[in-house]
Amino acid sequence: MNKNNINKNLLLTIAIAAITLVSCNEVKRTPGTIYMPDMAYSRAYETYADHSNLTAKGIHYDNLPVAGTMARGKEMPFPLAKDKVGDSTNYVASKMVPNPIDSLSARDAAEAERLYLVNCGICHGAKLDGNGPLYKDGNGPYAAKPATLVGDAKYENMPAGQMFYSVAYGKNLMGSYASQLNKRQRWMIIKYIKNKQKK
Helix, strand or coil: HHHHHHHHHHHHHHHHHHHHHHHHCCCCCCCCCCCCCCHHCCCCCCCCCCCCCCCCCCCCCCCCCCCCCCCCCCCCCCCCCCCCCCHHHHHHHHHHCCCCCCCCCCCHHHHHHHHHHHCHHHHHHCCCCCCCCCCCCCCCCCCCCCCCCCCCCCHHHHCHHHHHHHHCCCEECCCCCCCCCCCCHHHHHHHHHHHHHCC
């Protein structure tokens, strides 16, 4: 190999290296022509991102879950709505709704009893006999006797779904407890009552 060819190859290599180094100096921030904009600029939800300026970019984002979906760990919603005044269709239909809680662990049973005493015992009594502090054998501030949950065949034979309907929406003089107790807590209390009725 002659000296001229070596010099030419060396010059060519140096020129290619210089061009490569010069062209890599700046990072290109714009991709140029974008074939699929949603892939280049993702609209995906990012946990800690600021979403206040998405509307200005023409992206609709309302921070609400997709309609009809449920959060992980949540129970299915009660399938029946509250009846209109004078109607009892859904109340009767609620007999067919089973309690999703098959049994209570010792810890859940203790919690269900506590929830019952705090929310229900004041009227229905600690013994579920309808003689709570608000009634006191008719001597309390509440004149109407609450339901006797243990010892009255009407309530002992009442299905769990119908009890849930009554607790969720209220029935007769009893108001709704939906704001005080979540769905799981209501089902736990009903399971607690049903366990007491069996005994």
